[in-house]
Amino acid sequence: MSEKILSVFIDESGDFGPYEPHAPYYLVTMVLHNQNIDIAENIKVFDNHLLNLGYEHHSVHTGPLIRRESVYTNDTVEERKHLFNALFNFARKLDFHYSCVKIKKSECPDVITMTSKISKAIANVLRANEAFWNSFDNVIIYYDNGQIELTKILTSVFSTLYTHVEFRKVRPVDYKLFQVADLICTMELLEEKAAANAFSRSEIDFFGNVRDFKKNYLKNIKKKIL
DSSP states (O other), rough: OOOEEEEEEEEEEESSOOOHHHHHHHEEEEEEEESSSHHHHHHHHHHHHHHHTTTTTOOOOOOHHHTOOGGGTTTTTHHHHHHHHHHHHHHHHHHOOOEEEEEEGGOSSSHHHHHHHHHHHHHHHHHHHHHHHHHHHHEEEEEEOOOOOHHHHEEEEEEEESEEEEEEEGGGGGHHHHHHHHHHHHHHHHHHHHHHHOOOOOHHHHOOSSSHHHHIIIIHHHHHHH
C-alpha cells in the first residue's frame, strides 16, 4: 500500500504588531490536501484560464486583487472579477478541507500573549481532528516563511504533537493550493467584516453586498471546513 501523505498549505492574514482598529484580527488558514487525490487536471484548467486572462505563471493575491492594489492597479473591476473567479472556481471544484483560526488582536496586549493564543488555537484545531491527522503516514507543512513569528509557532506546535511531520518553504507562484489558502484567509476575514456590516467601498464594488457575498462565495467555501 502506498504511503498516505497530507499536504498542509498555510497562509496568514495580519501581523504581530500592536492592535489597530482597521485590522482587528490575525488569521491562520491551513488548506489540507490528501496527496492520493489527483488534482493535475484541475491545475491544468486553472493555468489555462490564467493564461487566457493574461496572467501566465501568476500567483493570485486575493486581498490586493479586491482592493485594486499592487499589480492589479490598472485592471478594471471586471478584469479583477474574472481573475478572482478563476481562483474561486478552482478552489470550489477541488477535493480538500481547511481549518482557520482567528485571533482578536484587541485581546493581545503584547507579542507574548498573541503568540500564546495563536499556538493554543492551532493546537486545539489539531486535537479536535486528531483522527483525521493520525490517518496519514506523513504530514508535509508548506509555508513561505513570510512571518518568522508564525514560522516558529508552526514548528513548535506541529513538532510537539506529531513525529511524522516535515516542513518545506514554498514560493506561492509554484503552488496553487497556497493561493487557495490566501483566498480562504481573505474570505474568512470578509466574513467578520460582513457580520459587522463593515464592507469597504472596494469590497462593495467587487461583491455587490453582504448578502450576495455570503450566497455566491462564502457558502461554497464554508463547505470545505474540516
